[in-house]
Structure formats: structure tokens, C-alpha cells
Amino acid sequence: MALIREKDRQLLEDKYRRELEGKVRLVYFTQGENLLHVPGRVECEQCKEMEELLQEVATLSPQFELVTYDFVADQAKAAEYGIDRIPALVLEGEDGSSHGVRFFGITSGYEFATLVEDLVDVSKGRSRLSEASQTKAAQIDRPVHIQIFVTPT
């Protein structure tokens, strides 16, 4: 069953046709299929549903590319992207530029709207902040780590 309703799918396809500029790579870290239950291994409850959702999102525009990595088997990639838990999604701009947008946990409910808009922002590759805010932010010369805790409802 599709996670994105047909009506929403059409709205989103239209939106992305109008608003997208550059390509966006959706880099997804998940738990690989494993039929064997390994005692002590933490099972990723949301991984499968998140993967299904992202597969549907990726079909909304030819500008989207979904790349999936196994968190355990592709450890080097996880380290490269600084991923320490799953499910995790990184949005990358056309030139591989990172805008620092990362999602940990499923982006359903209200958070789906966040994902929908962030895809446009990363595609455009520029900030929607006012000029005054951008000037003020330009003086920041150290990394800033912002964690936003949300719930999916």
C-alpha cells in the first residue's frame, strides 16, 4: 500500500516541477535485511517503513536520487557522513554539498512536511533567511550543531 496518498502525490509532483532547481541526493542509512535474529542487536523498528516512504518520495521528481546504505555493512560510509544511529537520512545538493540537513527517525506525520520543504531548500541551495539574519550568521566561524527533537504526531 502506498504511504503517500494519490491526491498528495499529484500535489507534490506539481510542487516539485515548479520549485526544484538542482538535483537532490537522499542518502539513507538503514538496517539490512537479516532473517537471523541476533541476540543483543538493536532492531531498527522504523527502518523498513522509512525506506518505503523514501522510495515513494524518490519517484516524485526525476531530480531526486535515493542512495541506500546498510548501517552495519557500509560502516565506512556511515562514518564519512557522521551517522551514529538509524534510520538516518542526509540531504545532499547537486554538487555533493551538504547543507547539514539530517533526519534521525522516521519523517512521518508533521515531519513529512519538514522533509517536503527541506528537499526544495537543498535543491535551491540557498537560505530563506532575511538578509539581516544572513549577514549576522556570516560572522559565525565555528561549527554549529543544532538538534531538533520532534515527535511524528
Added chain:
Amino acid sequence: MIEAIEFPELARKYNVYGVPKVVINDAVEFEGALPEGPYLDKVLEALRQP
């Protein structure tokens, strides 16, 4: 963005009781939404912390 229910150990670590909760550089935190001006001030405040 972190889904607080999926990662309870992080929610506990950062005392997440309401959402959205924002934590900047583990130094400054606030609950709820802020307009961009005050939000940016929080980021700058976090950078002033030792």
C-alpha cells in the same frame, strides 16, 4: 531532526519533555518555535559559551 520516541536515550539525555525542543552545541536549549531573529540569537549565545 531527531525523532524523540525512536531515540529515548537521547530524549532522556537532553530532558525532552515537550517538542519541538532545540539543543544548540549542547550549550543552549529552548522549547517551542522561535522567529528567525531570536533563533539566531540563541545560536550566537551558544557560541559564546565556554
